[in-house]
Amino acid sequence: MASFNARITMPAEAKAGEIVEIRVLVRHPMDRGGQVDSEGRVVPRKILNRLTVTYAGEPVFRYDMHTGVSANPFVSFTTRAVETGDLLFEWREDGGATFTRTARLVVT
Amino acid sequence: MSSPISPTCARPEPALSRREIMVVGAAGLALAGLPASTQAATPPALAELIARVTEGAVPERARITFDIPQLVENGNSVDVAIQVESPMTEADHVRWIHVIAEKNPFPDVARFHLGPRSGRADIRATLRLATSQKVVAIASLSSGSYVMADADIVVTLSACIDGG
Amino acid sequence: MSLAGRALAIALLALAGAAAAQEVKPGSAFLSPQMQRQQEDEARNPGWLWVEQGEELFSRREGAAPSCVSCHADPRQSLRGAAARYPQVDAASGKLMNLEGRIEQCRADRQKQPAFGYESQDLLGLTAYVASLSKGEPLAVSADGATKPFYEAGKAFYERRQGQLNLACTQCHDGLVGQKLRGDTISYGIGTGYPAYRLEWNGLGSLHRRLRACSLGVRATQFDYGSDEYLALELYLAVRAKGLALEAPGLRR
Numbered sequence: 001m002a003s004f005n006a007r008i009t010m011p012a013e014a015k016a017g018e019i020v021e022i023r024v025l026v027r028h029p030m031d032r033g034g035q036v037d038s039e040g041r042v043v044p045r046k047i048l049n050r051l052t053v054t055y056a057g058e059p060v061f062r063y064d065m066h067t068g069v070s071a072n073p074f075v076s077f078t079t080r081a082v083e084t085g086d087l088l089f090e091w092r093e094d095g096g097a098t099f100t101r102t103a104r105l106v107v108t
Numbered sequence: 109m110s111s112p113i114s115p116t117c118a119r120p121e122p123a124l125s126r127r128e129i130m131v132v133g134a135a136g137l138a139l140a141g142l143p144a145s146t147q148a149a150t151p152p153a154l155a156e157l158i159a160r161v162t163e164g165a166v167p168e169r170a171r172i173t174f175d176i177p178q179l180v181e182n183g184n185s186v187d188v189a190i191q192v193e194s195p196m197t198e199a200d201h202v203r204w205i206h207v208i209a210e211k212n213p214f215p216d217v218a219r220f221h222l223g224p225r226s227g228r229a230d231i232r233a234t235l236r237l238a239t240s241q242k243v244v245a246i247a248s249l250s251s252g253s254y255v256m257a258d259a260d261i262v263v264t265l266s267a268c269i270d271g272g
Numbered sequence: 273m274s275l276a277g278r279a280l281a282i283a284l285l286a287l288a289g290a291a292a293a294q295e296v297k298p299g300s301a302f303l304s305p306q307m308q309r310q311q312e313d314e315a316r317n318p319g320w321l322w323v324e325q326g327e328e329l330f331s332r333r334e335g336a337a338p339s340c341v342s343c344h345a346d347p348r349q350s351l352r353g354a355a356a357r358y359p360q361v362d363a364a365s366g367k368l369m370n371l372e373g374r375i376e377q378c379r380a381d382r383q384k385q386p387a388f389g390y391e392s393q394d395l396l397g398l399t400a401y402v403a404s405l406s407k408g409e410p411l412a413v414s415a416d417g418a419t420k421p422f423y424e425a426g427k428a429f430y431e432r433r434q435g436q437l438n439l440a441c442t443q444c445h446d447g448l449v450g451q452k453l454r455g456d457t458i459s460y461g462i463g464t465g466y467p468a469y470r471l472e473w474n475g476l477g478s479l480h481r482r483l484r485a486c487s488l489g490v491r492a493t494q495f496d497y498g499s500d501e502y503l504a505l506e507l508y509l510a511v512r513a514k515g516l517a518l519e520a521p522g523l524r525r
Contacts, residue, residue, distance in 0.1 A: 005324055009315035019227035027321040029474065032213075032236070060225045063233075068209055068217030070185035070234040071474035072318040077220065080227035181304060181455070181525050182471035264455030 004028065004099050008089065013106045014081035020105065022061075023076040024051070026091065032067035050092040051075065055105070056085030081107045154210045154242060158256065161206050161216075167246055167254035174245045174257035183237045183263040192229035192247045192255065196222075202229040203248045211241035239263055298516055299468075299524065302450070302459040311465075311523035319400060319469035319521025322393075322476040326401025329394060337383040340398075347405060355406035356518055359507045361418040368422045368503045372399050372478065390497035396476050400467045403520035410517055411464060413510040426508030429501060435492030441505075456525060461486075462513040463506060465522020476521065479506055 009023040026048070033045025045067065053061040060079045079087075084107045091099045158167065175189040192202045201224050207217045220231045229247065237243065244258040300308055310316045331341040344350050359370040362377070369377070375398050376387050388395035415423040430441045444453075445461030452458075466479035473481070480497045483505060487494045495501040 005321055007315060007320060007324065021230075023232075023315045025315060025318060025321065027318070027325075030236075055225070058225065060223070062221035064219040064221070066216055066218060067214045068207075068212045068236050070236045072185075072321060072469075074232070074234045074316060074318070075220075076232040077222070078226055078228045078230050080225055082225070177306075181307065184471045184474055187306065187310075 004091075006089065006091075006099070006101050008087075008101060008103045010087075010103060010105065012104070013108060016081055016083075016107050018081045019078050020081055021076055021078050022053070022087070023074070024089065025072070025074045026051075027072055028091075028093075030065075030067075030069055030071045030073060046094045048073070048091045048093050052090045052092075053077075053079075054088045055079055056083055060087075081105060083107050151210070151242070154208070154244065157208050157210060157215050158244060158246060161208070161246055162248070162254045165254055167256035169257065170255055172245060172247055172255045172257045174243075174259055176243060176259045176261055178259070178261060180237060180261050180263045183239070185234045186237050186261070187232065188235055188243075188245075189232045190220075190230075190245045190247075190257075194229050194249070196224055196226055196228060198224050199250070201226070201250045203250055205229070205231060205245060205247045207235065208244045208246070209235070209237055209241060210244075212236075212238045217243075237261065237263055296460045296462060296513055296516065298513075298519055299459045299462065299465045299522060300519055302457040303523070303525070307523055307525070311519070317469060317521060317523050319467070319476055319523060320404075322397045322400040322467070322469075323404045323521060324401075325393070326397035326399070326404075329398055330401060334383075334385060337385050340378065340383075343378075343382065347402075351402055351405045353406050353409045353412075355403040355520070356409040356411050357413060359413065359419075359422075359503055359510060361422070366418070368419070368500070368507060370479075370498075370503055370506055371402060373498065373503075375399060375402065391478055391481060396467050396478065399478065400476060400521050403467065403518060406518045407520065408517050410515045411510055411513050413507065413514065415507075415511045419507060422504045422507050423511060425500075426504035426506070429505050430508050435487070435490035437490040437492075439490045441486070460512075462509045462516070464513050464516050465519045465524065467520055468522035468524045470524040472525065479509075 004027060006024060006026040011020055014020045028048050029046075030048065031043050031046045033043060035043045037043050047065060047067060047069065049065050051063040051065070052059065061077045063075055065073065084105065086102045086104050089101045089103070093099070171193040173191045176186065180186050188207070190205050190207075192205065194200060194202050196202065202222050204219055204221045206219045208215050209217050217235055218233060220233070222229055222231075240262045242258055242260050244256055246254055246256040248254055300311055303311070314320045329340070330344075330347065331339050333339045341347065355371050358374065359368050361367070362369045372390060372395060375395065379385050380387050388398070413419075433440045441461060444458050448458045449460055450457060463479040463482075466482065467476050468482070469476050470482075478497065480502045483502050484494045484497075
């Protein structure tokens with residue numbers, strides 16, 4: 001796989017109780033399996049199958065992905081700002097590899 | 109270096125035909141086969157797919173908006189936006205939203221798990237849709253009931269003229 | 273097709289050829305409003321994932337070789353506008369060189385590292401990054417002096433009928449602008465959005481990849497990435513688009 005990278009876009013700061021939108025774009029081919037590559041080999045299925053997001057340790061969002069999710073998928077969701085803390089993003093890939101990123105939300 | 113381009117275009121359409129250019133020149137490409145809206149009835153196979161995720165319950169068609177282009181630019185990446193009217197409190201919230209594309213090879217496309225911490229039930233995502241079909245969004249509510257919305261979409265023939 | 277139909281189509285195509293010299297608009301002007309918004313949204317346009325990769329590569333050190341940034345300090349300033357001046361004739365070799373070629377030249381001659389290879393993810397990333405530093409800059413490529421013969425060759429290519437469908441670039445990209453073709457809206461066929469993220473590709477691709485798709489579309493010879501033919505064509509397209517703002521990484525259907 002090419003390099004994994006993720007672009008996470010959200011406000012750095014929010015007022016307590018405010019609802020913030022979090023937008024996540026990630027680089028992944030999301031190979032659904034079964035296509036034939038340029039050398040005639042059948043490409044096995046390899047997708048990111050789950051994104052889990054925790055905020056200050058508490059789960060706030062989970063995205064279960066199947067083969068019907070686009071390559072380089074985008075997703076956005078919301079969470080209520082409760083306390084200053086890290087949002088931890090964890091992707092799980094077919095085969096068990098995981099990728100993580102964190103982003104800090106300062107609550108005023 | 110061998111071709112670094114992955115074979116993601118599976119549609120066997122190597123080139124345009126003379127006729128297609130003629131048609132463009134003459135009249136612009138007519139959108140062949142836009143199906144009449146079939147909003148009312150849910151095909152039996154789809155009903156079964158829905159029943160599987162709702163454990164048999166029949167979802168109400170209410171309180172959920174499902175935004176998806178009727179005419180899809182390219183099935184490789186289709187923008188969807190789903191909102192459910194809900195106070196998103198401990199007592200009353202959306203637990204998850206599930207998307208079914210009945211004619212995809214694997215119809216269960218995605219599921220978004222939400223909760224009171226979400227503040228709103230409001231998600232966007234990019235999906236892959238194999239062909240023109242009905243797409244359904246179902247939300248599971250904390251009360252134990254379900255709501256749904258569906259949309260008929262047309263995936264235009266894409267000029268997959270990618271020779272690498 | 274009936275004889276009458278064929279005559280009509282040919283007449284239209286002939287008309288198309290004559291309708292040139294309108295004001296050229298960027299490729300994004302032919303996208304849906306939603307895709308236009310997405311192209312401009314760095315949180316949404318997947319092309320920025322490649323820009324980010326390129327930015328990382330730009331400061332990466334490999335062994336004893338100097339990193340790109342060690343020679344090109346403060347690239348936001350020092351390379352701003354650079355992409356808008358390509359393709360150009362390389363003074364030393366007299367060859368026409370596009371942005372990819374210049375980067376590969378720095379890679380091979382100045383970093384003494386093996387070339388990335390045209391259309392490799394690394395070169396796409398670096399090209400997208402360098403091009404993004406000129407986003408909004410007006411294209412400023414000259415057709416005079418040393419570039420003149422290349423420009424003439426590119427223009428001739430653009431106007432020459434080719435392939436089994438016997439169509440010239442100009443017949444679609446001047447004559448049929450705004451018409452629908454298999455769900456695409458035909459644009460002026462310029463390269464200001466490249467490298468671009470194309471949904472059809474599920475990834476980022478160079479202008480030459482797009483040109484190969486057009487060549488195949490009319491069942492004509494597909495030239496190699498970085499070939500003299502496509503370089504000359506790229507120059508012609510750039511001169512045609514003179515003054516238009518660079519919009520890479522573009523987002524395309």
